[in-house]
């Protein structure tokens with residue numbers, strides 16, 4: 001039983017003819033894109049933007065019409081994965097390095113649907129290292145500023161090289177352990193010069209679809 005596929009395919013049912021759709025990134029969003037691709041082959045009419053080069057490529061392979069972000073206008077729904085989801089619908093995202101485009105696309109969407117297997121549900125965010133996207137200029141200075149904030153950063157690596165995002169930036173993964181106040185930390189991090197954005201998504205998710213171990217779906221809507 002593939003729990004990611006179950007959650008992602010449930011979310012794909014929300015997409016209707018004529019909608020403008022944001023396509024997330026990662027191993028769960030992958031299944032949503034494939035399901036939408038099947039439906040496009042069966043005649044579903046949508047326009048989409050992707051949150052990463054990988055999702056852009058996958059969507060194009062399925063024949064999903066991809067429109068440049070600055071031309072598509074407001075999106076109806078974005079379907080994306082998450083690394084952690086708390087009971088207040090706050091998220092950690094960016095395990096796949098796509099957090100910046102994901103946050104921009106989510107901010108431009110009427111509805112953000114998060115899909116995941118049940119293991120992503122946590123009582124408190126922070127066990128998963130929080131990704132922070134950092135510009136290469138003065139990166140050691142920014143790294144030090146993250147250390148001074150108590151974030152315990154570690155550069156993400158790609159073999160011997162530092163990992164680079166689709167935007168040409170670095171990722172510092174911050175081992176926070178327990179994030180007491182996600183809203184406050186989100187602002188503090190984004191106020192540091194050199195930080196482009198971070199993987200905390202606060203008050204952004206509208207619906208969370210979790211597939212549980214027995215294959216049943218736990219679907220929650222933020223009021």
Ligand SMILES: O=C[C@H](O)[C@H](O)[C@H](O)COP(=O)(O)O
Nearest residue numbers: 026027028081094096097098
């Ligand atoms: O940068 C990647 C994204 O935020 C992903 O949506 C997130 O890491 C979850 O990925 P997955 O569905 O592969 O666990």
